[in-house]
Amino acid sequence: MTNPVIPPPGEADNLANPVEAENSIELKEIQGLSQGQIVRRRFFRHKGAMISLVLLTFIVLLAFTSVGLAIGDIRIPGWWQWTWTQIPDVINRGRPTLSLVPEWLGGDGIAIGEHPFGQDEVGRDIFALTMRGTQQSLMILFIVGVVATVIGTVLGALSGYYRRWVDPVIMRFTDVIITIPLIVVGAVLGRTFGELGAVVLALVIGMFTWTGLARLVRAEFLSLREREFVDAARVAGASDGRIMFRHILPNAIGVIIVNSTLLMAAAILLEAALSFLGYGVQAPDTSLGKIISDNQAAFSTRPWLFWWPGVFIIAIALCINFIGDGLRDAFDPRQKRIPTDRALRKAGANLDRAAVVVSTRGAGMQLGGGIGGRGYAADNPSDGDGR
Numbered sequence: 016m017t018n019p020v021i022p023p024p025g026e027a028d029n030l031a032n033p034v035e036a037e038n039s040i041e042l043k044e045i046q047g048l049s050q051g052q053i054v055r056r057r058f059f060r061h062k063g064a065m066i067s068l069v070l071l072t073f074i075v076l077l078a079f080t081s082v083g084l085a086i087g088d089i090r091i092p093g094w095w096q097w098t099w100t101q102i103p104d105v106i107n108r109g110r111p112t113l114s115l116v117p118e119w120l121g122g123d124g125i126a127i128g129e130h131p132f133g134q135d136e137v138g139r140d141i142f143a144l145t146m147r148g149t150q151q152s153l154m155i156l157f158i159v160g161v162v163a164t165v166i167g168t169v170l171g172a173l174s175g176y177y178r179r180w181v182d183p184v185i186m187r188f189t190d191v192i193i194t195i196p197l198i199v200v201g202a203v204l205g206r207t208f209g210e211l212g213a214v215v216l217a218l219v220i221g222m223f224t225w226t227g228l229a230r231l232v233r234a235e236f237l238s239l240r241e242r243e244f245v246d247a248a249r250v251a252g253a254s255d256g257r258i259m260f261r262h263i264l265p266n267a268i269g270v271i272i273v274n275s276t277l278l279m280a281a282a283i284l285l286e287a288a289l290s291f292l293g294y295g296v297q298a299p300d301t302s303l304g305k306i307i308s309d310n311q312a313a314f315s316t317r318p319w320l321f322w323w324p325g326v327f328i329i330a331i332a333l334c335i336n337f338i339g340d341g342l343r344d345a346f347d348p349r350q351k352r353i354p355t356d357r358a359l360r361k362a363g364a365n366l367d368r369a370a371v372v373v374s375t376r377g378a379g380m381q382l383g384g385g386i387g388g389r390g391y392a393a394d395n396p397s398d399g400d401g402r
Contacts, residue, residue: 057345064341067334074331078149081142096129097140099147099301109134111141111319133319135310145323148303151296152283152331155217159282162221164275167228172259174229175236186233193226201285202294213286213296220282228274235267269346276339280332287328303328 058064083093097103106112112128132141174185204219239245240263248258264271283303289295290304291311301309303324310320 054345058341061341061344063337067337067341070330071334071338074149074327074334075153078146078153082146082150084150095143095146097143099139099143100299101140101143102138103129103134103140105134105138106130109136109138109317132323133317135320136313141306141320141323144301144306145303145327148301148306148324149327149331151213151300151302152286152304152328155213155220155286155302156279156283156331156335158214158217159221159224160275160279162218163225163228163278163282164271166222167225167274168232168264168271170225171229171232172236172264175233176240176255176259176263178237182233185229189226189229192223195223197223197285198288201289202292206294212300213302216286216295217282220285224278224282224285228271228278231270231274232267235270236263239263239266269343272346273339273343276335276342280335283328283331283335 079093081093081095082098084091106129109130111131111133112126113131114124114126114128116124118124130140130142132145134140135144170185170189174182200223201220204216236259244262245258248262253262286295286302287304287307290302291308293308296302296305298305306324307321310317313320
């Protein structure tokens with residue numbers, strides 16, 4: 016009997032070893048870790064998500080610490096010298112006092128000045144207005160995301176798991192909500208509830224933006240409810256609620272998180288659009304969209320009034336999307352990190368050495384020698400010459 020050809024150790028670039036090497040690296044990295052630790056590890060490795068998380072954290076801290084907080088009659092002052100309601104004297108014709116070009120490059124030097132983002136036509140500080148608008152937009156973003164995610168997940172889970180009469184009733188109700196134009200609903204409700212503050216406006220918007228998520232969750236539950244682990248949970252006596260929210264829901268968490276982040280990014284754009292049209296947050300409060308709306312007549316003469324609110328709207332929306340992308344990759348068990356060539360060569364060499372050891376021991380057994388022992392044919396008197 017001919018022994019198989021043993022490849023030389025260290026050859027990791029053949030047809031079989033790269034896949035085995037990647038699996039070996041993946042298993043070695045997650046060995047002994049819990050599911051939460053694996054998720055955190057994958058999320059922290061997503062560079063785009065981590066940069067976005069740092070930038071979003073900076074925006075949140077800057078917005079809520081610079082001009083303070085105002086909740087009803089409760090006011091907490093911030094470290095910035097102006098508030099969004101003060102009207103100081105106009106200096107430098109309202110131009111921004113922020114300078115980032117050093118003098119040796121022909122600029123005015125590094126300076127912040129009294130009004131780094133400039134002033135509007137009445138003298139209000141644009142930096143203070145932008146920070147207050149960012150506060151309002153962030154609160155709306157968070158509340159809409161939570162409300163829409165909870166409603167969409169619950170209704171989608173119930174529809175996909177129970178089916179029968181529950182599925183048609185929930186889906187027809189969802190279709191009715193979808194047929195109502197969101198911008199029209201937002202305009203009507205914004206005019207009605209906009210004066211009550213951003214919190215009430217966000218709650219109302221969140222109650223009309225869950226339809227897409229509900230359909231996606233329903234599709235995931237329809238697929239996952241037929242899997243073997245669900246049948247095993249039923250046999251074990253688990254209740255329907257436990258099966259839905261402890262067994263099926265964690266397997267659909269990637270879809271839910273990605274669409275929740277999309278909802279949150281869309282919420283800040285919707286609020287900006289409603290405020291620009293005059294149906295969002297009402298005076299004396301402000302938001303990023305309202306700042307742009309109030310100064311639209313000065314677009315050609317004072318464009319800096321639009322730069323900073325627009326930059327913060329785009330930055331927040333992009334950060335939310337990148338963070339959602341990182342969370343999706345972290346929660347998805349099918350996602351694998353591509354190892355470097357050095358790691359592949361090292362893992363492939365280890366696999367080759369293990370194959371050499373196994374093949375050598377097998378050859379020894381076939382020849383009847385082995386290492387430190389006798390072969391099977393010599394020990395069995397009923398086989399071969401031992402009859």
